[in-house]
Structure formats: structure tokens, C-alpha cells
Amino acid sequence: MFGALVGDLIGSVHEFAGTKRKDFSPLIHPAARFTDDSVLTCAVAEALLAGERAEAIARRFKRWGNRxxxxxxxxxxxxxxxxxxxxxxxxxxxGAAMRVSPAALLARTADEALALAQATAEVTHDHPEGIRGAQAAALATFLALRGEPAQVIRRTVAEQSGYDLSRSVDEIRPAYRFDGTCQGSVPQALVCALEALDFEDAIRNAISLGGDADTLAAIAGAVAEARFGIPQQVARQVEAMMPADMREVMSDLYARAGRALPWAQGNMGTATFDPR
Ligand SMILES: [Mg+2]
Incomplete structure (x- = not known):
């Protein structure tokens, strides 16, 4: 969902920079761009909206990837x-975890979130660690959307996945290096979102690890959006940078989930106001 795209875009300029601080500025760098994380999140959204499975999802990845x-x-x-x-x-x-957030938004139960996550992961990432990473990210996002408190999400996801989510961002950061595996980045990204005080704090946590910044921030961004929402100013700024095809998929996804678009929430009050 959109929090993943925001994290990806903000993190894009930090991916190979080894940024180890939270107070980088500006938050959204002028050179920031959407990357593969956003493209494949949109592909997953479109595939799940169409009820696709297996090779149909693979074709969807190829269509977006070639675009x-x-x-x-x-x-x-x-x-x-x-x-x-x-x-x-x-x-x-x-990659299995960075693109999975639409599964959490569309699922009606935690089991369905896990099943949809597996379906989107195993199309390419059929290693058990790939599936585990996607499921952990989806479950965390699903529970956050349900309003579960951070400590419940931490405990539930740790039990389901077997990931160690007990460390703090400050404990992880010093020895952390670029790691593109699920097992070496998904638990860390989840901690960044669960420890955060607001959406921006989660993104700053993720980038401050000095690793695969756009993907860490995409995974953390999806969970953080579910926990806190996205500040209007940030949502509008990122929306303005989004290509039309991505905007269209995001609109369809939020409509199907019965949720307001993050960049249009300021209008919701008047749009849904009933004068009677
Ligand atoms: Mg990327």
C-alpha cells in the first residue's frame, strides 16, 4: 500500500549510501524516485484485485517489470x-516482503493475510525464507490495520514467524550492514515500524540502519501507515511524483478495501458529509 511506496521513494537515495543517522534532511530528497519495491507492490495489488494466483501473478510481475x-x-x-x-x-x-502489503489490506482474517502473502511470494520467492518474510510483513501490517498495539504485533509475529523481534533499533544499528535477504532485513524493518512513534519516525528508523534502505523503509512504511496513517503533506508530495498507472492501482486498492486514499483524506469530511 501507499506507505510502502512512500518508504521506497524516501529510501531510494539512501540505498547504497550507508546512512546511519535518523536526522537526515530533507526527508524527501529532490532526487528520490520510486524503485522496484513500488513497481512490484502495484503489480501485487493489481493481481490480488483481479483474484489472480500462480502464473497469472508471475505474468503481472513481468508486465510491470518490463514497463x-x-x-x-x-x-x-x-x-x-x-x-x-x-x-x-x-x-x-x-523482494517477497517489500511488495506484499496489498495482501494485508485485502485480507479479512490473519489466516487469509498469510495465505495471500504466500501466494504472492512463491511465484518467484519459493524458498521457505522468502515465504516467511512475506508472511511476517503481511501479518504485521494486517494486525496494525486492526488496531493491535505494537507489543501484541511484536509477540504475534515473532510467534508465527520465529523471527527475533526483541531488539531495539539502537541495538541493531551499529553492526548492521546491507542485507538483501528476508531473514537479514524483514525482522529489522518490522522493529523499525513497531518501535516508531509516528509514520516519519518509522521511515527514519529504517533508513538509519544503513542497509537496503528503500526496501527496509518500504516494509516499515507499510506497517507504519497501518499504525499511524501518513501525514497529509508527505502523502501529497509523494502522490504528485507517482506515475498515473501506479496512482490508478492504489486508488482501486483502497476503494476495494473501503479505505480513504492517504493523499485525499483531507477531503473525506466534506465528501462523505450528509447534510440531513
Ligand atoms: Mg528498490
């Missing part, structure tokens, strides 16, 4: 993208 071929895909993913294969390639990269 935005140079937006930061891994070498392994690009090879698959440009091949004729619709089969998974055993990946446990964090």
Missing part, C-alpha cells in the same frame, strides 16, 4: 523478468 525495467531490480530478478520462465527461482530475497 519499468531500470528501477533497481536485482540481477536475479531481471534475469527471470527477461526470460520466458513463469516458474519461481528459489529466492529468499526481501
Amino acid at each position: 519499468y525495467p531500470r528501477c533497481g531490480f536485482s540481477a536475479q530478478f531481471r534475469e527471470w523478468l527477461w526470460s520466458s520462465s513463469l516458474l519461481p527461482f528459489g529466492s529468499f530475497g526481501n
Whole structure:
């Protein structure tokens, strides 16, 4: 969902910079761009809205991937993208988790969130760690959307996934290095969102780890959006940078989920006001 896109865009300029501080400025750098995290989140949203599974989702990834071929895909993913294969390639990269948030928004139960997460992951990331990463991110987001407090989310996701979510951001940061695997980035990103005091704090936490910044911030951003919402000014600024096809998918997704678009929430009061 949109929090993942915001995190991806803000994190894009920090991906290989090793940023180890929270007070970087500006929050949204002029050179910030959407990357693969956003493109594939939109692909997942479109696929789930259409009720697709398996190879239909793979085709959807290929369609979006070929529309935005140079937006930061891994070498392994690009090879698959440009091949004729619709089969998974055993990946446990964090791509499975960065793109999964629409599953949390559309699921009606925690079990459905886990099942949808698995369905979107195993199309490419059919390694158990790939599926685990997607499910943990989706479950955290789903529980946050239900208004569960951070400590409940932490405990429930740790039990379901087996991830260690007990460390703090300050404890993780010093020794943390770029790690594109699920097991080396999803638990850290979840801690960034669960420890945060607001949406921006979650994004700053994620980037301050000095790792795969856009993906850490995308995963944390989805959970943080579910916990806190997105500040209007940030949402509007990022929305203005979004290509039309992404905006359209996001609009469809939020409409299906019965939720207001993050960048249009200021208008909700008047739009839904009943004068009787
Ligand atoms: Mg990326």
C-alpha cells in the first residue's frame, strides 16, 4: 500500500549510501524516485484485485517489470523478468516482503493475510525464507490495520514467524550492514515500524540502519501507515511524483478495501458529509 511506496521513494537515495543517522534532511530528497519495491507492490495489488494466483501473478510481475525495467531490480530478478520462465527461482530475497502489503489490506482474517502473502511470494520467492518474510510483513501490517498495539504485533509475529523481534533499533544499528535477504532485513524493518512513534519516525528508523534502505523503509512504511496513517503533506508530495498507472492501482486498492486514499483524506469530511 501507499506507505510502502512512500518508504521506497524516501529510501531510494539512501540505498547504497550507508546512512546511519535518523536526522537526515530533507526527508524527501529532490532526487528520490520510486524503485522496484513500488513497481512490484502495484503489480501485487493489481493481481490480488483481479483474484489472480500462480502464473497469472508471475505474468503481472513481468508486465510491470518490463514497463519499468531500470528501477533497481536485482540481477536475479531481471534475469527471470527477461526470460520466458513463469516458474519461481528459489529466492529468499526481501523482494517477497517489500511488495506484499496489498495482501494485508485485502485480507479479512490473519489466516487469509498469510495465505495471500504466500501466494504472492512463491511465484518467484519459493524458498521457505522468502515465504516467511512475506508472511511476517503481511501479518504485521494486517494486525496494525486492526488496531493491535505494537507489543501484541511484536509477540504475534515473532510467534508465527520465529523471527527475533526483541531488539531495539539502537541495538541493531551499529553492526548492521546491507542485507538483501528476508531473514537479514524483514525482522529489522518490522522493529523499525513497531518501535516508531509516528509514520516519519518509522521511515527514519529504517533508513538509519544503513542497509537496503528503500526496501527496509518500504516494509516499515507499510506497517507504519497501518499504525499511524501518513501525514497529509508527505502523502501529497509523494502522490504528485507517482506515475498515473501506479496512482490508478492504489486508488482501486483502497476503494476495494473501503479505505480513504492517504493523499485525499483531507477531503473525506466534506465528501462523505450528509447534510440531513
Ligand atoms: Mg528498490
